[in-house]
Structures are given as structure tokens and as C-alpha cells.
Amino acid sequence: MKLSFLGAAQQVTGSMYMITLEDGYKILVDCGMDYELKRNPVERAQLFPFEPVTVDLVLLTHAHIDHSGNLPALVQHGFKGKILCTAATAELTEYLLYDSANIQFHDYRKALSQSKKTRRDLIPKPLFSEKNVTQTVEQFVTVQLSKPFKVNQNISITFIEAGHLLGAASIEICVKENEKETRIGFSGDLGRKNSKLIKNGEHFNSVDYLITESTYGGRKHTVTKEAEDELLYYVQRTCVDLRGKLVIPAFSVGRTQAIVFTLNQLKKKGLIPAELKVFVDSPLAIKSTPVYERHAYLLNEEAHTFMKEHGSLFNFEGLEYLEDMKEHDELMNYFEPAVIISAAGMVEGGRIQEHVSNNIENMNSTILIAGFCAEGTLGYRLLLGQPTIRIKNKDRNVYAKIARTDIFSSHPDHDEIMDYIATTDNNRKSTHKGEGLKKIFLIHGEPVQLNAMKKALAEVHITHVEIPEMGSEYIL
Ligand SMILES: [Zn+2]
Numbered sequence: 001m002k003l004s005f006l007g008a009a010q011q012v013t014g015s016m017y018m019i020t021l022e023d024g025y026k027i028l029v030d031c032g033m034d035y036e037l038k039r040n041p042v043e044r045a046q047l048f049p050f051e052p053v054t055v056d057l058v059l060l061t062h063a064h065i066d067h068s069g070n071l072p073a074l075v076q077h078g079f080k081g082k083i084l085c086t087a088a089t090a091e092l093t094e095y096l097l098y099d100s101a102n103i104q105f106h107d108y109r110k111a112l113s114q115s116k117k118t119r120r121d122l123i124p125k126p127l128f129s130e131k132n133v134t135q136t137v138e139q140f141v142t143v144q145l146s147k148p149f150k151v152n153q154n155i156s157i158t159f160i161e162a163g164h165l166l167g168a169a170s171i172e173i174c175v176k177e178n179e180k181e182t183r184i185g186f187s188g189d190l191g192r193k194n195s196k197l198i199k200n201g202e203h204f205n206s207v208d209y210l211i212t213e214s215t216y217g218g219r220k221h222t223v224t225k226e227a228e229d230e231l232l233y234y235v236q237r238t239c240v241d242l243r244g245k246l247v248i249p250a251f252s253v254g255r256t257q258a259i260v261f262t263l264n265q266l267k268k269k270g271l272i273p274a275e276l277k278v279f280v281d282s283p284l285a286i287k288s289t290p291v292y293e294r295h296a297y298l299l300n301e302e303a304h305t306f307m308k309e310h311g312s313l314f315n316f317e318g319l320e321y322l323e324d325m326k327e328h329d330e331l332m333n334y335f336e337p338a339v340i341i342s343a344a345g346m347v348e349g350g351r352i353q354e355h356v357s358n359n360i361e362n363m364n365s366t367i368l369i370a371g372f373c374a375e376g377t378l379g380y381r382l383l384l385g386q387p388t389i390r391i392k393n394k395d396r397n398v399y400a401k402i403a404r405t406d407i408f409s410s411h412p413d414h415d416e417i418m419d420y421i422a423t424t425d426n427n428r429k430s431t432h433k434g435e436g437l438k439k440i441f442l443i444h445g446e447p448v449q450l451n452a453m454k455k456a457l458a459e460v461h462i463t464h465v466e467i468p469e470m471g472s473e474y475i476l
Contacts (some may be wrong), residue, residue, distance in 0.1 A: 001019055001020060001021045001022060001175060001182065001475070001476050002018075002019070002020045002473055002474070002475055002476070003017065003018070003019055003184070003209070003211075003441075003473065003474045003475075003476055004017065004018040004019075004020070004075075004471070004472070004474075005017055005441070005443065005468040005469070005470060005471065005472050005473075006018055006048075006049055006050075006470070006471065007030075007032060007034055007470070008030075008032065008444045009068070009468050009469055009470040009471075009472065010445075010446070010447050010450065010467065010468075011018070011034075011445075011446065011470075012066070012374070012444055012445060012446065012470060013032060013033065013034050013035040013066040014032050014033065014034025014066060014070075015029075015031075015032040015066060015067045015443075015444065016028065016030055016031055016032060016062075016070070017030065017186065017211065017443075018027040018031075018055075019052065019173065019175075020175060021154075021155075021175060022177055022178070023156070023429050023441045024348060025056050025057075025086075026050075026054055026055045026056050027055075027056065027057045027058075027059060027155075027173065027421055028055050028057070028058045028074075029058075029059045029061070029068045029171065029186050030068070030186075030188070031058060031060070031068065031069075031070045031071045031074050032058060032064070032065065032066040032067040032068060032069050032070060032427060033065050033066055033070055033100070033127075033177045033471045034066075034070075035171050035374065036068065036090040037231070041414050047070060047073055047077075047127070047383070048070075048073075048074065048077065048186040049471065051078065052074045052075075052077040052078045052079040053077075053078035053079065053080070055074070055079050055081060056081050056083050057082055057084065057140075057151060058071070058074070058079070058081065058082070058083040058084070059084050059085070059157060059171050059173070059186075059205040059298055060083055060084065060089060060093065060350050061085075061089075061162065061168060061170070061186065061188030061189065062089050062092075062162065062164060062165050062168035062188055063089050063092035063093040063096055063165065063167065063253060064083075064165065064189065064253075064254075065096055065097075065100055067188070067189070067429055068093045068096065068097065068206045068314065069096075069464055070127070070346055071083065071093075071097065071136045072097055072101065072127075072128035072129075072132035072133045072135070072136045073127045073128045073132070073428045074136075074433060075130040075132055075136045075139065076128055076135075078192070079139075080139075080352065081138075081139065082139060083136070083139045083141065084142075084149065084157060085140060085141050085143070085159075085167070085169075086140075086142060086143060086144070086145060086167040086169055087142040087167070087295065088161060088166045088168035088291060088294075088298055089168065089169070090137070090140045090142050090167075090168025091167075091294070091295075092165075092166065092167060092253055092268035092288055093137075093140075093429055094133070094137050094282060094286050095253070095287045095291075096253060096284070097133040097136065097137075098130060098133050098437075099252075099284050100330065101126065101128060101130045101132070101133050102130070104126035104128070104289045105126050105130075105326070107126075108123065108125060108126050108424070110125075111123045112285025116430050119207060124442075128164045131188075132323075141160050141183065143157070144159075145159050145160060145161055145169060146158065146160055146161075146202075146339075148174075151197075151207060153176070154175060154176040154177065155173070155174070155175055155176075155228070156173075156174045157171060157172070157174070158171070158172045158174070159171055159364040160172065160201075160202045160204070161191065161199055161200075161298075162187070162188050162190055162191060162194065162200075162201045162202075163190060163191030163192070163193075163198055163199060163200050163201030163339075163369070164188065164189040164190055164191035164198070164201070164410050164411070165189070165191070165198065165253070165254045165410060166197070166198065166253075166254070166257075166291065166292055166295060166298055166299075166339065166438065167288070167295065167298065167458070168188050168189060168191070168198075169188060170171065170185065170188050170190070170201065170202070170204065170374060171185070171186045171188065171234055172184070172186075172204055172207055173185075173186070181221075182183055182207050182208055182209075182476055183204075183206065183207040183209075183225050184207060184209045184211070184476070185204040185207035185209065185210045185211065187210070187211065187213050187420070188213070188418060189213055189215075189350060189410070189411060189444070190212075190213055190411065190412050190416075190417070191410055191411070191412065192221075192409060192410065192411070192412055192413075192416060193416070195258070195293055195408075195410065196258035196262060196302075196408065197257060197261055197263055197292065197298045197299050197300060197302075197313070198225055198298070198299070198300060198410075199298065199299070200300070201418065201420075202344055203319060203423050203424055203427060204424050204427065205427055205430070205431070206427055206430075206431040207392055207424065207429050207439055208437065208438045208476075209436070209439050209440075209441070209476060210421065210424050210425075210437050210439075210440045210441070211441040211443055212417065212421060212424075212427060212440065212441070212442060213411070213417070213441070213443060213444035213445070213451045214306050214417055214442045214443065214444060214445035214449050214450050215411045215444055215445050215449065216409075216411055216412065216413045216414055216417070216445075216449065216458075217293055217374070217414055217417060217442070217445050217448075217449035217450055217451075217452045218305065218414055218448065218449055218451075218452025218453065219413055219414055219451035219452075220413050220414055220415065221406040221409055221413040224408055225407070226332075226436070227258070227262050227407045227408065228262055228265055228266055230272075230405055230407045231262050231263065231266065231384065231407075232266055232271055232272065234366055234368055234403065234405075234411065235263075235266070235272050235276070235339060237366070238337075238364070238365065238366040238401075239272075239273075239337040239338065239339060240272075240273065240276075240337070240418065242364035242365075242366030243336075243337045243363040243364060244336050244337060244362060244363075244366065244400075245340055245359050245362070245364075245365045245366075246338075246339045246340070246365070246366050246368060247338065247340045247342070247352075247355050247356060247359050247365065247366070247367045247368070247370045247400075248332075248340065248341045248342075248344070248370055249342060249344065249345050249346070249347045249352045249356070249367070249368075249369060249370070249371075249379060250341050250342070250343065250344075250345050250370055250371070250408075251343060251344050251345040251371065252282045252284035252285040252288060252343040252344070253284065253285070254410055255345055255370060255371055255408055255410070256280060256282060256289075256343070257285075257288075257289055257292050257313075258315075258408050259290075259370065259408060260278070260280060260314050260319070260340055261277055261303070261306075261313050261314065263316070263339065264306075264310075264312075264313060264314065264315075264316045264319075265306065265317075265318065267316045267318070268306075268316070273278060274318065275318060276316055276318055276337065276338070276339070277318050277319075277320065277334075277337075277338040277339070278316075278318055278319045278320070278338065278339040278369070278371070279322055279331055279334075279338060279339070279340050279342075280319070280320070280322065280341045280342075280444055281322045281327075281328055281331060281340060281341070281343075281351050281352075281355070282321075282322075282341070282342055282343040282351065283317070283323050283324075284343060285321065285341075285343065285406075286321045286323055289321075291315050292313070292314070293313070293314070293436075295310075297300060299313075322403070328351060328354075332354060332355075332358055338380065339427045340355050342355050345369075345370065345371040345372075345373070345379070346371070346372070346373045346374060346377035346378070347367075347373070347377060347378035347379035347382060348377050348378060348379075348380040351390060353378060353391055355458075356378065356382070357391045357392060357394070357396060358400070359400055360389065360391070360396045360397070360398055360400050361396055361397050361399050361400070363399040363400065363401075364395055364400075365400040365401070366400060366401040366402075366403055366405050367382060367400055367401070367402050367403070368404070368405060369382065369402070369403070369404040369405075370404070370405055370407070370408045371381060371408065371409065371410075372409070372411070378391065382398075382402050383402065383404060385398075385402065386398065414419075414452065414453070414456065417453060418453075418456060418457070418460070421440060421457065421462065422460065422462070424437060425437050425440075425462055434469075436464075436476075437464060438464060438465045438467075439463075439466060439474075439476075440457070440462065440464060440465045440466070441465075441466050441467075441468055441474075442454060442465060442466070442467050443468065447467070450467045451467065453465075454467060
């Protein structure tokens, strides 16, 4: 069989991999939006280096758009097969894809209205419509974690907990070909141990090949405190001592729920003032938060213990979810101390940019960046620490404190990925007379991160390591 790397190879976004069996059967793993392509509209026409109609089966690791965001385009261009994922992933992906279609439509309309007539043909059209999302959702087939799903006599698929996001899975594909059995493990995006809400990820028992994310290769998360202590520090310092606003840019799915739950814990312990207002300004967070409650069986023990004692994880006195623009506009004129959580994490998107813009010249406010910020995003520029910053075509003085925390990171750091690979290697050794993984493919990272991982693995004598290029193919 052949394994092809069609996305997130030597970069982070656009996850997409293909397994082609000898009889021509094609399995696509993830079909994510490639943000680098998004910035280079000329290449948008070539989203797929294959005919979507020839794909037999799609496996989706999790809902994040850089893993799921091109599914509607795949369906629009002729893919008719099943898309296997967990039930929580199916629900979250549906919300995220409709949101993505909506954003693309509005961006396109806005760009049209702002451009000269003669240049309108150059504006990239939306990659897909809401109608394509509806079709895509109809092709979802949900699977349970840790229960093998038999596709046919020769192919069996097992999803296991990845610990990254609600419903996120690592996927094992077991193929029988020429009387030989081959097991391939795709890590998908992994999580950290003991993260908020989500259970710890599991390891593959005995795969022959491992394709693993390496987002934070060579980097260590600087986490010295518990999430509660970290958040308490910022709330106390900003909202209580300085009576300012704590603005937290956060993705609507995953990060927002972790932060709201942590604030809930602090409120219930009486560590932050009962009257302190917390605003979640994100319509997508309103839709996706109940998915966490519907799939509470996926949550960790800490969350279950809290639910038994206090009921809801995501509701407490002083917390308000804002849906429409009227409420958003009212918040822009709210002058009391408050915590504002708004999307998205890299400080891209309208609502969060307005909150940052509104508070950046207030020396009593803090902008707390709680996740990875890609180069070129407003979050990245804020972290450069410059005295002025351009937001929405206006130069602003930076008087607010700009802080960052890794405490809510949903990816493992270097040491944690090393542990993950070493454990997977050892698991195979224990079932294959001391023989470890046949090959390890490092993906979902920039070249610096991938090379750091490869070097560190060589130091512990794990040497069958590849850093595949985009478009490269391997015969397994
Ligand atoms: Zn992810």
C-alpha cells in the first residue's frame, strides 16, 4: 500500500493524508483547511491533488478546521463516501463548518463591495457554501472510541482518545493485504496530560507505522502553576487590584470551555468576587458548549466530580454569553471590571479585535494570549511587544499589559511528544519480539520543530524517522 502526505507536511495547517491499497481502495485521513493556501489565492484552485470522486472513505480525527475545513469542498467536488468520526466530533464539526461557510461568504461580499469593478474577478470565491456543509454532514457516520469498526473483510479502523479536544481521536488503520497485516497509527492532534475537561490520551497498542504531530517539537511549555492559580493571578491583578478588563482571546471550541470551567471553579471556591462579570462574546461558543454537556462521558474525573457537586460546568453567577451584535455593542460601552472571552485565539476575527482595540490603550487592562499565534496574526504582533500597533487600520498605543500563558495549550510539548513516541515504540517491541516501530513520520510542525524532534529521537536511538515533504509518497 501507499501512504501519501498531502497536507500539514512541514507546516501546521491543512492536515490531509491518503492511504491507497493495492486494489485501488483510497482512505483519506483528515481534510483540513490550509491557511497558507488561504493567504495565496492563486493556488486555491488546486485544493486536492486527486479526484475527490475516487476516494472511498474519509476518517476525521477531530473537529478543528485545519483538520476538517475542506470536507465540504471535497463533497462539492464529488466525494460520495462515508466520513467516519466520533459523535462529538460530528456535532462540533457541523457547527465549525457552518461558521466557516458563513465567514467566507461575508468576507467575499465585503471584498466585492470594497474593490473596483475591474478587479472583482481576482477576489477568491468562498471554497464552499452552507449547502455543501449540509451535504457533508449527511455523510458522517459516527463510531465509538476503542471499538474496532470493520469497513470490510480487509480493513478495520479503531478510534482512540487523543486527549486534545472533545471527541478528538487518534486513529489506527488495520489492513490485510497479500495475507500480511499492517497497522498504521495516525496520532491526529494530541493533548496534554491532566488538561482541563478532557481525558488523557491513549497510546496505540501495537502499530507498525506511526504518523505523529510535532507542533511543539523543540519547545517546552512554561507551566509552573495549575490553571486555576494562573487564571486567578490575572483576574486578581487586573480586575480586582486595577479594576480593569481582562481580555482573553480564545477559540470558541475547546479553549473557551476550559477557561469558563476554570473561572467557574474559582467562583465556587470564592476566590474571585461573586459580582465580577464574565462575558463570553462568541455565538459559536454558545452553540458548541452544550455539546460538552451532551457528551459528558468524554470528560475527565475532575469535571465529573465538579458536576456532581455543583451541576453545570459552564454556568455561574455573573457569567453572560453574548449572541447578537446589540449585546456585543453594549459590552463595548461597559466600564466596570470584567473578564471578556472572545474568539478567536490568534486575535483574528471581528469581535475579539474590537475588544483588544477597545482596551489596548487602557493601562489597567490585560490582554491574555492563551494559545499558539501564527505569524502575521494580530496575536503574534501583540506578542512582539511593540509600543504601537495597527488594528483595523488604526494605530493604537499599547498601554495595556500583554501577557501569554501556555496553561491552556491543547498540544503536548517536546518532552510529551517524546514520551508518546517512545511509549508507542515500546508497545510494539513488547508484541514483536523487541522490534520497535518500522517507521515514524513527523508531521504537523514547522521544519524547525520537526528537525528538533528527529534529532532528539536519534539521541535516544529511535532512528527510523522521516520528515515527509508535501506530496511525498511511501510504500509500506
Ligand atoms: Zn486540533
